[in-house]
Amino acid sequence: MCGIVGLYLKDEALKPQLGRLLSDMLVTMSDRGPDSAGIAIYSDAPEGRAKITVQSDEADSAFGVLEHALNGRAHITRRDSHAVLEVTADDVALVRAEIEANHPAVRIMSSGETVEIYKEVGLPADVVDRFEVREMSGSHGVGHTRMATESAVTTLGAHPFSTDEDQCLVHNGSLSNHNRLRQKLRQEGVKFETENDTEVGAAYFANKMRKGASLDEALEAGITDLDGFYTFVCGTKGGFAVVRDPIACKPAVLAETDQYVAFGSEYRALVNLPGIEDARVWEPEPATVYSWGA
Amino acid sequence: MTEFDLTSATLREMNSSLQDATSGTYSIVNPRGAHAIACGLKSEIGVTIAGSTGYYCAGMNQLARVHVKGSVGPGAAENMMSGKLIVEGDASQYCGATAHGGTLVVKGNASSRCGISxxxxxxxxxxxxGHMSAFMAQSGNLLVCxxxxxxxxxxxYEARLFVKGAVKSLGADCIEKEMRAEHLEIVADLLERGEVTGAKPEDFKRYGSARQLYNFNIDNVGAY
Known part of the structure; x- marks a missing residue:
C-alpha cells in the first residue's frame, strides 16, 4: 500500500496556497504510507535560471563544501536535509558534473526550470514540517506516502523519483518485471541508484521520452511493457498525468473544478479542497492515460 | 433522528452506537470519505449518510437500511447478509463482494469487480x-441498466446477470441465456426495489453460467 496525491491549479489565485493544500492531502494519506513521504513541487525559476535540488545525510558540512566549490555559481536555499541550487540555465550540466565528481555525500534529487523534490524517511506530517511544505507556492505538485514493499526504507527509496528535467514519478503498487527491465535499460546506458521498482518505471518513461515519445505515448507504452500493479502519477513542467494498470486494483480518485484538478488514492485526501462538494469526482478507467497541462 | 457529526464523534463511537441500536433513524454528517462507516449493523434501523464515504461502507450489514447521499469507496456492502444499501452516487471497486443477501442499489456507476463472488x-x-464484475458469482441477481x-x-456459478446495455466481453463460461417469463418477473421486482424508472423488463438480456467449468474435463489434463 502507498498513498499518492496530486494537485494541478487552473486558478492562479490559489498558487500561494499550493503547499498548504498539498500538505493536507499528503498527511491525510499517512495511513497508507507511514514510513516515508515526499513531494515534487513546481514553481517557476526566474527567467534564464534553473533549479537543482540536492540532498545530503551530512547536510551541515556537505552543503558548505559544495557552496564553496561552486564559488558563487549557485544561489543556495537550504531546507533541512535538502537544498535548492539556483543556477543559470547554462550552468546546469557543469554544476551537476561537479556534484557527481567531487561531492559523494550530496545526491541530486531533481533538476529543471520548475521542479523541486523533497523526500525523507518518517511520518508524512513530520516530513511536511521539516521542509516547511505548507509555506511553498507553485502551479502544481505531486506527493507520496510510502509503505515499502520492494526495497529498503531509505531517503532514496522514497518517492517521487526524478525521471528527467522537470519530470517525476510517484507510484502505488509493485512492478514484477523491474529486474529484467533495469538490466535492459542499463545496457542502454541508463544509471540506477537503488533496487527500487519505481525507479525502473521512472527510468523507463524518461528513456522513452528521450527517444522522442510524448508523455502520453510513454505512459501508453508502459501499459504494455511494465508488468505488475500500478497507479502512477507523472509530474511534468506543465502539469501531471495519471495512469492505472489494466487490472486497476490500486485505488484512484480524480476531482475537477474550474479552479483545479486533484488526484488522490482515496476521496479522503480531497475533502479539504475548496469547492470539493461541487467538483466532478470520478475514478480513472484502467489502462487509460489522463493528463493536464503535461 | 439521532445525528453523528464525524468532525466531532469518533468513527468507533458512532459505529458502536449504531451496532447497539435496535430501532430508530440516524443521520451521519461530515463523513469526509472515512472508512468502515455503518459497518456491522444488525437491527432494522435507518441510517442516512450525508456525503461520500471511503472503504467498506455498510460492510457485513444485517437488516439495516443505509442510504448514502454521495459516492462510496471500495468494498461497499461487502459480505452484506440482509437489509439494504442505497448509494446515490458512484461505487468504487468490488461493491457487494461476497454478499449473502439484502439489496444493494447504486444510482450512479459501479467500477470493477462489482458483485465479485x-x-x-x-x-x-x-x-x-466495470471489468471483471460478478467474477465467480455464486447466487443472487445483478441488474445493470x-x-x-x-x-x-x-x-x-449460479448467479443471474441482467444487462440492458452493451457487454464489452463475457468472461470464461459466461453465456447469454433466454429471458423466460420467470426472469421477466425477477427483473420487474428488481427494477421496483432498485428504484429504477424508465426501463422495462423486456429491455434486459440475461447472462448466466454455461456450466462447463463445474467438472474436470479429461481433455484438459495436459494443461496441468
Whole structure:
C-alpha cells in the first residue's frame, strides 16, 4: 500500500496556497504510507535560471563544501536535509558534473526550470514540517506516502523519483518485471541508484521520452511493457498525468473544478479542497492515460 | 433522528452506537470519505449518510437500511447478509463482494469487480459496471441498466446477470441465456426495489453460467 496525491491549479489565485493544500492531502494519506513521504513541487525559476535540488545525510558540512566549490555559481536555499541550487540555465550540466565528481555525500534529487523534490524517511506530517511544505507556492505538485514493499526504507527509496528535467514519478503498487527491465535499460546506458521498482518505471518513461515519445505515448507504452500493479502519477513542467494498470486494483480518485484538478488514492485526501462538494469526482478507467497541462 | 457529526464523534463511537441500536433513524454528517462507516449493523434501523464515504461502507450489514447521499469507496456492502444499501452516487471497486443477501442499489456507476463472488445479494446498478464484475458469482441477481465492462461473469456459478446495455466481453463460461417469463418477473421486482424508472423488463438480456467449468474435463489434463 502507498498513498499518492496530486494537485494541478487552473486558478492562479490559489498558487500561494499550493503547499498548504498539498500538505493536507499528503498527511491525510499517512495511513497508507507511514514510513516515508515526499513531494515534487513546481514553481517557476526566474527567467534564464534553473533549479537543482540536492540532498545530503551530512547536510551541515556537505552543503558548505559544495557552496564553496561552486564559488558563487549557485544561489543556495537550504531546507533541512535538502537544498535548492539556483543556477543559470547554462550552468546546469557543469554544476551537476561537479556534484557527481567531487561531492559523494550530496545526491541530486531533481533538476529543471520548475521542479523541486523533497523526500525523507518518517511520518508524512513530520516530513511536511521539516521542509516547511505548507509555506511553498507553485502551479502544481505531486506527493507520496510510502509503505515499502520492494526495497529498503531509505531517503532514496522514497518517492517521487526524478525521471528527467522537470519530470517525476510517484507510484502505488509493485512492478514484477523491474529486474529484467533495469538490466535492459542499463545496457542502454541508463544509471540506477537503488533496487527500487519505481525507479525502473521512472527510468523507463524518461528513456522513452528521450527517444522522442510524448508523455502520453510513454505512459501508453508502459501499459504494455511494465508488468505488475500500478497507479502512477507523472509530474511534468506543465502539469501531471495519471495512469492505472489494466487490472486497476490500486485505488484512484480524480476531482475537477474550474479552479483545479486533484488526484488522490482515496476521496479522503480531497475533502479539504475548496469547492470539493461541487467538483466532478470520478475514478480513472484502467489502462487509460489522463493528463493536464503535461 | 439521532445525528453523528464525524468532525466531532469518533468513527468507533458512532459505529458502536449504531451496532447497539435496535430501532430508530440516524443521520451521519461530515463523513469526509472515512472508512468502515455503518459497518456491522444488525437491527432494522435507518441510517442516512450525508456525503461520500471511503472503504467498506455498510460492510457485513444485517437488516439495516443505509442510504448514502454521495459516492462510496471500495468494498461497499461487502459480505452484506440482509437489509439494504442505497448509494446515490458512484461505487468504487468490488461493491457487494461476497454478499449473502439484502439489496444493494447504486444510482450512479459501479467500477470493477462489482458483485465479485456474490452469494445471494441482489444488486441493482442504474449506470455502468466495470471489468471483471460478478467474477465467480455464486447466487443472487445483478441488474445493470447501463453497460458492462470486460469479462462479465467470468467463472460464474449460479448467479443471474441482467444487462440492458452493451457487454464489452463475457468472461470464461459466461453465456447469454433466454429471458423466460420467470426472469421477466425477477427483473420487474428488481427494477421496483432498485428504484429504477424508465426501463422495462423486456429491455434486459440475461447472462448466466454455461456450466462447463463445474467438472474436470479429461481433455484438459495436459494443461496441468
Amino acid at each position: 456474490m452469494k445471494g445479494v441482489d444488486i441493482v446498478v442504474h449506470g455502468n459496471i 447501463g453497460d458492462a465492462g470486460d469479462a462479465l461473469g467470468d467463472s460464474l
